[in-house]
Amino acid sequence: MAVSDLYSEIILEHYKEPHNVGELDCPEVFAKGYNESCGDDIKIYAQIKDGKVEEIKFKGKGCAISQSSASMMTDIMYGKTIDEAKEFIKQFKMKITGEEDFPSDSDEWFELSALKGVIKFPVRVKCASLSWHTLLQGIKEFENKNEQKR
Amino acid sequence: MFDPIKIREDFPILKRLIKNNPLVYLDSAATTQKPLHVIEAIEKYYRNNNANVHRGAYTLSEEATSLYEEARLKTAGFINSEMTESIIFTRNATEGINLVANSWGRANLKEGDEVLLTQMEHHSNLIPWQLITKEKGAKLKFIPLTPDGKLDLTNIHKLLNEKTKFVSVVHISNSLGTINPVEEIITLAHRLNIPVLLDASQSVPHRPVDVQSLDCDFLVFSGHKMLGPTGIGVLYGKYNLLDNMPPFMGGGEMINEVQLEWSDFRNLPWKYEAGTPHIAGAIGLGVAIDYLKNIGFENIQQHDKELVSYAMEVLTNLDGIEIYGPKDTRGSLVAFNLKGVHPHDVSTILDEDGIAIRAGHHCTQPIMRWLDVAATVRASFYLYNTKSDIDKLATGLKKVKEIFKRGS
Numbered sequence: 266m267a268v269s270d271l272y273s274e275i276i277l278e279h280y281k282e283p284h285n286v287g288e289l290d291c292p293e294v295f296a297k298g299y300n301e302s303c304g305d306d307i308k309i310y311a312q313i314k315d316g317k318v319e320e321i322k323f324k325g326k327g328c329a330i331s332q333s334s335a336s337m338m339t340d341i342m343y344g345k346t347i348d349e350a351k352e353f354i355k356q357f358k359m360k361i362t363g364e365e366d367f368p369s370d371s372d373e374w375f376e377l378s379a380l381k382g383v384i385k386f387p388v389r390v391k392c393a394s395l396s397w398h399t400l401l402q403g404i405k406e407f408e409n410k411n412e413q414k415r
Numbered sequence: 416m417f418d419p420i421k422i423r424e425d426f427p428i429l430k431r432l433i434k435n436n437p438l439v440y441l442d443s444a445a446t447t448q449k450p451l452h453v454i455e456a457i458e459k460y461y462r463n464n465n466a467n468v469h470r471g472a473y474t475l476s477e478e479a480t481s482l483y484e485e486a487r488l489k490t491a492g493f494i495n496s497e498m499t500e501s502i503i504f505t506r507n508a509t510e511g512i513n514l515v516a517n518s519w520g521r522a523n524l525k526e527g528d529e530v531l532l533t534q535m536e537h538h539s540n541l542i543p544w545q546l547i548t549k550e551k552g553a554k555l556k557f558i559p560l561t562p563d564g565k566l567d568l569t570n571i572h573k574l575l576n577e578k579t580k581f582v583s584v585v586h587i588s589n590s591l592g593t594i595n596p597v598e599e600i601i602t603l604a605h606r607l608n609i610p611v612l613l614d615a616s617q618s619v620p621h622r623p624v625d626v627q628s629l630d631c632d633f634l635v636f637s638g639h640k641m642l643g644p645t646g647i648g649v650l651y652g653k654y655n656l657l658d659n660m661p662p663f664m665g666g667g668e669m670i671n672e673v674q675l676e677w678s679d680f681r682n683l684p685w686k687y688e689a690g691t692p693h694i695a696g697a698i699g700l701g702v703a704i705d706y707l708k709n710i711g712f713e714n715i716q717q718h719d720k721e722l723v724s725y726a727m728e729v730l731t732n733l734d735g736i737e738i739y740g741p742k743d744t745r746g747s748l749v750a751f752n753l754k755g756v757h758p759h760d761v762s763t764i765l766d767e768d769g770i771a772i773r774a775g776h777h778c779t780q781p782i783m784r785w786l787d788v789a790a791t792v793r794a795s796f797y798l799y800n801t802k803s804d805i806d807k808l809a810t811g812l813k814k815v816k817e818i819f820k821r822g823s
Contacts, residue, residue: 268767272760272818281755303759304776304789326789328757329819386763 271386272329275379279333284340287322294407298325298399300391305331309399311342313407318342318350323396330380330389335396337376347404354401361393417714423799425450425706436769439804444589444617444748444795445773446639449703453642456702457695468694469668469685483694486701487684493704494634495625496651500683503650503657504697508616509539511635511650512583514687515612516543518660519633520581526552528580531604533558533566533595534785535588538778540614544583553580558600560785564591564740568599575603582611586618590779590791591740592723592748594618601630610656616640620797621719621747623712626651638696643703647696650687657683664689715798719747722796722805729809735816739786748795750777753812756819758792764818765811772808 292310299306307325311318321339325332338357342350357377359365367378383393423429426448431438440448460482466475468483484499491499505511520543524530530544534557548555556574561567575582582604587594601611610632615624620641626634633656638647652660662669662680666689672679680686707715726749730736735754753761758774765772773793776783783790794808 268764269818271763272821274821277819277821302775304780304783305757305759306789328759330760332757389759389763392759 271382271389273379273382275376276329276333279336279376280329283323283332283336285322285336286324288324289320289322292322294400294403296399296403296406298395298402300327300331300395302391303328305392305395307331307335307396307399309335309339309396309403311400311403313347316346318345318347321400325396327395328389328392330383331392331395334380334393337380338396338400341373341377342400347408351401351404354397357397358394361390361397417710417718419718419799419801422710423801425452426799427451427454429799433769433771434767436767439768439770439807441770441772441794441796441800441804441808443620443797443800444640444746444777444793446645447620447642447797448799449644449699450642450706452706453644453699453702457644457699460695460698465695467691479694482698482701483692486697489701489704490649493708494619494649494651495627497627498654501651501654501657503652503684503687504692505635505648505650505687506646506693507637507639507648508614508635509543509637509648511633511648512540512612512614513543514650514663515583515633515635515652515660516547518663518687519610519656520544520547520551522661524548524551524553524580527578528553529556529576529578530554531556531558531574531579531582531609533584534560535564535566535591535593535595535779535782536583536585537589537614537616538780540583540585540612541781554578558584563742564588564593566593566595566600568596571600571603575607575609577607579604579607579609582609583614584611585614585616586624587615587621587746588740588779588782589617589748590750590777590782590793592745592750593741594744594746597631598629605630617746617748620707621712622716632656638700638703641700641703642706643700644693644696647693647700649700654683657687662686662689666690668692710798718798719796722800722802723747723749725802726794726796726805726808729805730812733809733812733816736812739791747797748793750791750793752788752791753815753819756815758790760819761792761812761815764815765808768807768811768814770808770811 289310293313294311305327309323311321321342323335360367363384367381368374464478466479468480487502490502559567604611612633613631615636619636634651639645669689738751762774775790
């Protein structure tokens, strides 16, 4: 695989014009992620309504892989229930580490499969996963808070 | 005559292909490659002389001890230390700084005291001082930077005052390439009887460093950044200072007499070398010193100067590049960013052509914050690099730009 395939049009488009960039006031889900090897950081904000992701934003500094992955992730998460979001993150982690293939016949995975080149660049898997790990951390904290309220 | 092409023959790794391309190694500020002389010396030691030092009354142990202490003697000569006892073998420069911060700092710092550092310190010359000043209720002060990344000594007289108890300064910055006026800082500090530590990790491999002429009180460096193996470093200290400090680590080798309740410690330098040392590492470092001396620092400095000025010329001519640090004299490295491209992406794309550069914060996050960037690309050079390596870097950077032009 050539390096230019890693930086596909889809990835570069999301990097140059990322979707869902910004902050949310009083988000129900919030987490900060940090890649200690390069100093990149990310903040993820989400509003949950009726158990579903109503709005999701991110803000941070990072490489093309991490920024485009965050952009695509936030697109995908709109409208998902907490359990669906957690399951999707789990699926993504398995695919980005090469444990499972990216599905070729799924609309939902079509854009994300642009990241499959990362599997051949192990040091960059962390970059692609940062936003996903961070969202999962935010969801877990959200669930813990709700658990305590009960 | 100095000939980098001939020198390259001494470095087996430079013959390696990375992704079917010849390796272009531009990360010597992180660690240098090793000449065959060093690799073979380590192998020879393990094949022929391996035994513990200072312990056995048998031939192998005597040989190992003699080789280990010979390396110390070479190291003392290398930095012109008056006494061999002033050379403490550590794991690396970081351990040397931690030794001073923990030993000297714990014994001498108290609440209200100040330790003066610079804003351009590597984490290794920042965090040990953060820890010890916090523990002792002392404060850290920092010499600020000028816009072009040099030390701003305008208010040095305010920063260095009767509260200052210690000064610890990097000689050459690993992130900006700045060569600091350490002689001036040492002179000013000594007027107030303040000891000064120099982090010489980036200077010792590239220029002659004379601890007597600098009159620094402590100096640290790492073997692996000057052709030696990893896991061996050096702390130099003035004899009286080292002699009066308490041990940093306790254990075997560093003692005279041990009772169950108390112990009596050995003299310098062994007082600070608890446990079995990195014998092969010290021997390898000694051989690296021989190698560098044989090449000659005049030649190395001249070569560095040519490479850096060529790199500055070539890189400045690329569109959309921002170069950090002083524009005039600098150490043997250039830090930069390509507009709109993250350094990690630059690194991944260059790696496809076998070009190894560093991308990241270089363990100097305060400098990245000062530059207002998350990270930088850094190309650093040494005696085995050629202008052709820099040309390949420039071609690689053009490729990065081409790739990132897409998707617009």
